[in-house]
Amino acid sequence: MSAALSVRFTGPLERLSSRARRDIIDRARADEDVRVTAVVSGILTRVKREGDAALIALARELDGAALAKLEVPRAAIEAAKTNLDPDVRRALERTNENLATVHAAMMPKLVEVESEPGIVVGRRPDPLAAVGIYAPGGRAAYPSSVLMGVVPARVAGVPEIAVCSPPGKNGLPSDVVLAAAAIAGASRVFAIGGAQAIAALAFGTETVPRVDRIVGPGNAYVAEAKRQIAGSVGIDAPAGPSEILVIADETADPEHIARELAAQAEHDPEASCVALVLGDALAARVVEALGRVVVDRGEVVAASLGSRGAVLSIQSLDDAWPFAADYAAEHLMLLVREPRAALARVRHAGTVFLGDGSSVAFGDYMTGANHVLPTAGAGRSFSGLSTLDFVRFTTYQTVTREAAARMARDVSVLAEAEGLKNHAAAAAAFGASR
Template sequence: MEIQTLTADISLKRQLETGNEMQLQTVRAVIEDVKQQGDEAVKAYTEKWDGFRLEKLRVTQEEIDAAVQAMDEVILQDLREAAANIRRYHEQQSRYGFKLPLEDGSYLAQRILPLTSVGLYVPGGSAAYPSSVLMNVIPAQVAGVERVVIATPCDATGKLPDAVLAAASILDITEIYKMGGAQAIAALAYGTETIQPVDKITGPGNIFVALAKREVFGDVAIDMIAGPSEIAILADETAYADEVAADLLSQAEHDALACAILITTSEQLAQAVATQVEKQLQTLPRESIARQSVERFGRIYIASSMAEAVEAINQLAPEHLEIVTKNAEAVSEQIRHAGAIFLGRYSSEPVGDYFAGTNHVLPTNSTARFASGLNVDDFIKKTSVVYYTEKTWQQNAPKIARLARLEGLEGHARAVESRGWEKE
């Protein structure tokens, strides 16, 4: 990895693929076809791009049961324990409404209600991501969402990964559809003969999924358009070079566009980590992907002080931040912008990806400056309630009317003033 002196223009922002005009037109055509032809369009695109002609889109209970039976019991128990950890953490995020009493029995209130239905997109095909199932479904369930649907692409034999179906089974999710890509997003957003539309779509995907989510936004809600993974590590001389290198590569192996950055106050550590990264790359199964990431977007920066390093982290606003320093907790108090923070030697980023309980769906590309990771609030909506008695109305109607006329809205003023006497 390239070693540099920390400068003021440090950035995580990359020229990320946002889709070309041909891709956008393809996505728009797919969405329109699904709107017009429903199930048949989804099946046709699945055959075209995933190589299998489906008879039915929905996964059967028999398929779910068979997947659970095929799983190693130890792994199943790991998934159950991870699910319990995630649920326990997200239950702390539960929100409740309030009622604010006014004079004479009047009141203001806020009702917090769960969304009625959400759709979770789980990437698939050649890979399996049961952790995506847990991270997206559980906060929705904690929020009280009545209907949670999973869409995930099948392989060329029409099969879904056992681990994905097992994770869904652990969470009692049975409405699962074999569909991926833009056609899955369109089906979730607008419905088909088989699929009822949802109110919100969450979950990551490729460029076609991302473009489709952008296109349907407004008709349904979406979580975010997440970019490639990022990790920044803030370390001093107390960190171990082999561990830091391994953590950097844990994100570099995700994607050739992934970004892995070390900021350290120790020149000795910087040199040792660079050596370790090269050494560990040579035995990494996903070496080709990780090497491209490291060469294009990997950096090691040497800071003159911890204060300078912290300032750089806040400028980066990384998706994942590991702090491996003396007094890591105290250092973390100075961090304002990060999707998730991992403190100390034993809290490496994959701990959060899979097991600790925090959510791994996080803002990328420096959007942690203003965005949060997926949480229970993403699956609720807030409704305000106003109740004025006649006495409270009498006290405030003239004020309201004056404010309405200040804005030139005579109809508003008259609506307030039309009350207050007995009607025949």
């Protein structure tokens, strides 16, 4: 593109009205839409009651696919891997290796602590028994998201990893999704999409196993389904349209900033792309560069920037950090002279990219970090997907008889204070039995 792109919010950050600031920061997707909520509730109920029959009927109604089987045969999965374009396969295998390396290093370890002599408390990470990975389909296939979900589950030691992805007209998910599932090490793959896939994984059917946690991105119906079943099965962080916040000083290249904004804007007209840059001149150069750097999906990029985009100038980097904390970006990029020093100021972000070589695109595909991240401000309380999402912790404790004798009196005092006399009696008895 060479025509200028309209960015909704421009000018100095300090002059932004409270209403405009709220519009930028409050970007939660309307997953609570009454119609979406009702449709998803109906699908969940139908799948819970009718099982496989509901899944087959919904595939016909919603995907236009006549399914002979819900589960994809292992031969078809392996054939997709064998027939995959060699360059794509090599790139996916490289991503698989990097993800495994990073996530294995971050795997939680068993910890034992002696709080007092003779009192040992331990915490052991145990893999979940079964997990479900949702892989979007339909208008686009995202094999990288398959790896992002399956690999940390595999590294955590989960024995059953089920992937669900919408069927095409041939009754199967896309070949590249199937190939990615094979490369990542998924146990089983099912040709099921949308809210019905979440229902099948949450409740189990005759064919689909019930799982302990469901992760992966999806549309508004998938997100709403995960929200509705969250009380009965674990889910990952709430996720909506992609977003980025770039914080840049005078050392930053305006074209680099513009390319990062455009890269996230091409995901979705509802993507949120914001830059806080030092000085009015750099801000103007970023806006001008946006008209030159877009190479594809220009209408989507223009819609995103026109409705949710912002390029705002700041007088000092100190002005950026309060805004960044409120915004809690999915992707935060620090294009500043000393990015590691700036990192110390960051508390709320899905993932942070440091310096002018660290394009978000690298993290999206190949660094080994995970690209399944909290959006819409959820980074204030959620983290990105990791092995922590695929384990639960067993806490255990041992108390020697000598330690029991030392604790008995104080424990009895506390139990009596709470009116729990049987607790007090138990502590006294164990403390006396040497």
